[in-house]
Amino acid sequence: MADFDLFVIGAGSGGVRAARVASSYGARVAIAEEHKVGGTCVIRGCVPKKLLVYGAHFAEDLDDAAMFGWDVPEKRFDWAVLRDNVLSEVGRLEGAYTETLTNHDVTIFKERATLIGSNSVRLASGKTITAEKILIATGARPLMPELPGIEHAISSNETFHLEKLPKRIIIAGGGYIANEFAGIFHQFGSHVTLVNRTDVLLRGYDQQVVDRLIQISIRKGIEFKFHATIEAIEKRNDGSLHVRMTGCDDIHTDQILFAVGRQPNTEGLGCDAAGVDVGEKGEIKVDADNRTNVPSIFAVGDVTNRVQLTPVAIREGQAFADTFFGKKPHQVDYDCIPSAVFSHPPLAGVGMTEGQARNRLGTVKTFTSDFRPMKNVLAGRNERSLYKLVLDGETDRVVGVHMIGPDAPEIMQAAAIAVKARLKKSDFDATVALHPTMSEELVLMR
Template sequence: MNFDYDLFVIGAGSGGVRASRVSAAHGARVAVAEEHKVGGTCVIRGCVPKKLLVYGAHFAEDLQDARRFGWEVPECSFNWVTLRDNVLSEVDRLEGLYTQTLDNHHVEVVKQRATVTGPNGIRLADGRDVTAKTILIATGARPVVPTFPGAEHGITSNEAFHLEAVPKRIVIAGAGYIANEFAGIFHQFGSHVTVVNRSDVLLRSYDAQIRDRLLQISVTKGIDFRFNVTFERIEKNGDGTLTVHMNGCDPIEADAVMYAIGRQPNIEGLGLETAEVETDSHGAVVVNADNQSSCDSIYAIGDVTNRVQLTPVAIREGQAFAETVFGNNPTRVDYGCIPSAVFSHPPLAGVGMTESQARDTLGTVKTFVSDFRAMKNVLAGRNERSLYKLVVDGETDRVVGIHMIGPDAPEILQAAAIAVKAGLTKAQFDEVVALHPTMAEELVLMR
């Protein structure tokens, strides 16, 4: 057959953009359809704008601490609209750069919704039908919105970037990374934050000591937590405020409710059934190690596959897809030892096995912990303590996990993750001369 395109990508997020431009660089005729903005969740309504809000939130304590360092800082007020609009402007700038990258690689950008009509067929929102030898699904995921009376009065992280004002009181549902990040953001902006969760555990995939330290610090800062509760209903009052009724605790009065209870793959109305593309019970596209679905001509990458919902993973998958299908260079993603971080306040990060996972998997396990106050916090008069932890295989001396909470933990962990991935031993860590005075030196001083 003669196809209109060698590759048609549905979804121009980080994974879709990488797959598109690399495939085009290998000589493929490529088009990518995006019904919203080029850049996807990470650039438009996720990692990037959220991290900018995190930076903005840090100034609340930095301005206070500056006085202890000799700076005569006057009383400062925070203007949410200024930060919000500057963040949205930066998002627009980045979308332009992503679009420019696609244009430079001669990828056709179709700014409308596209759906699958068969193994090689795509229908655009304007009614056009096009064909492609290969179709790549990279539609990502979206926040889960619960179902109960009054649930429509809540928002998700998508809408948080567009609020008219910072809510004086906000209830955040969930205890994962999005919930804890926005809890820290809103708290530093002056909101009274209540985090509610249906279980008694936050950040389940992280090491227990690290997540317990975050809970301790968060409570000390003034963030409230309600565990083992579920939503019953939300009532909107005449003055616009909300009354949140829950099973397991008393009603809470709030100005906003935000759901951060997970993300679900975007496959609704995509037409995957026309090509007999298999999906799982969570609505994710089922793929093999080469990102290929049950339909030989259709592939999927990123959050829509619900494997590892991280932007760098989607980018790796997009690269691997392009190299394998169009670059004559079979490539697969290694999902071992993926570092991750939570940009909470303070941030935490981890790579490799937690202590619990190591004890369940390995024979003998050793742990090394450094519990300390960062030098800046000492002079600033803050009692907030950092915690670094090494998890070591007792038989081989190999460092199988590093977990940390404290200022700049994600920045430090990126380099440390290389050591875990390389299989370095605790003895090799000990051989490294400490870089003093830094927080990172604690990684080579634990005995």
């Protein structure tokens, strides 16, 4: 008899959900985590980042307050206070996640575990454990390029631990992490230069919305270097960095953040020993039921490199536990997954972009609302929001919703339900507007 019915490697969002649910079905479950319980999202990802985003928003809110009658005599930001408060909250959440597992009778091993066979793992302490099923949920990590001086650069992981804010920072990358931290550091007072090897930012989001973010970011003072790459980093005696560039002039800066992608955590995991197939990017290959080529070994979350989003990992963990321990088999539906970029301002989207719809459907209709939010009007801020509906030209079904503006991610969650439910433009038109709100623009486009 095996030591456990399920052994989970990695206590991130997907692994914790799978372990908790499987245990609730009566399974004997253990989980191993070499760092902190909670994984990327809770410890060094979306949660602490969103708290920094909240903190950054006060920079403009305090400026706007004067037009609303508030006297703010001095605006002074203390990075150390926010940093330490965020880390304290991360610590609290780690405790909460640990308590959740303990309350569900999940055995926790706070050490690294590696595969040594189809039904066995070895802990860093040397102990061997057997299990009927093994779930790999080790997530992914920031990809750092190999170039001279890379040791002087940081990834998103280190941003939450900086001793002080840099006066100047280069952010390499064009995805959501790069654009989010560009907004954060800019609002905190750093001069931000975003370097991207192409002229494409936020691939997969609607181009019209992305263009609006670039326009707003440039007006705010964020600098963009397109078709440019970092060749080498040299540290000067004063602690500053000289960055040798291709595609633009060399840049002198105080910090460099690489946000050029994420790599699945499979190195040294023992996949070879267990016979688990791994893809070209290091991802664990799985089928629709999260099963690898080895019948007793499964994988969920970012380590599979399917959709690297926390809610997706949670759904995959839930589906795995329901299917193999709860006698309620089902698979994750990857259609119409909403996503957001917590930039300044934030943007969000669900369904097909206009370009995707034209390629897939042929006939497409679009409706847009380009407006200045009421708060921005009184504050004297010229920043405009943009909402967009993409329709199937034959059926008038809304196949995509895309927006940029204050609270766009909060509004998008409700809009995603409408797209998932395959509602038509007439359903939007028939809905009475909630006035005065920004979200009413979704039902007023004609």
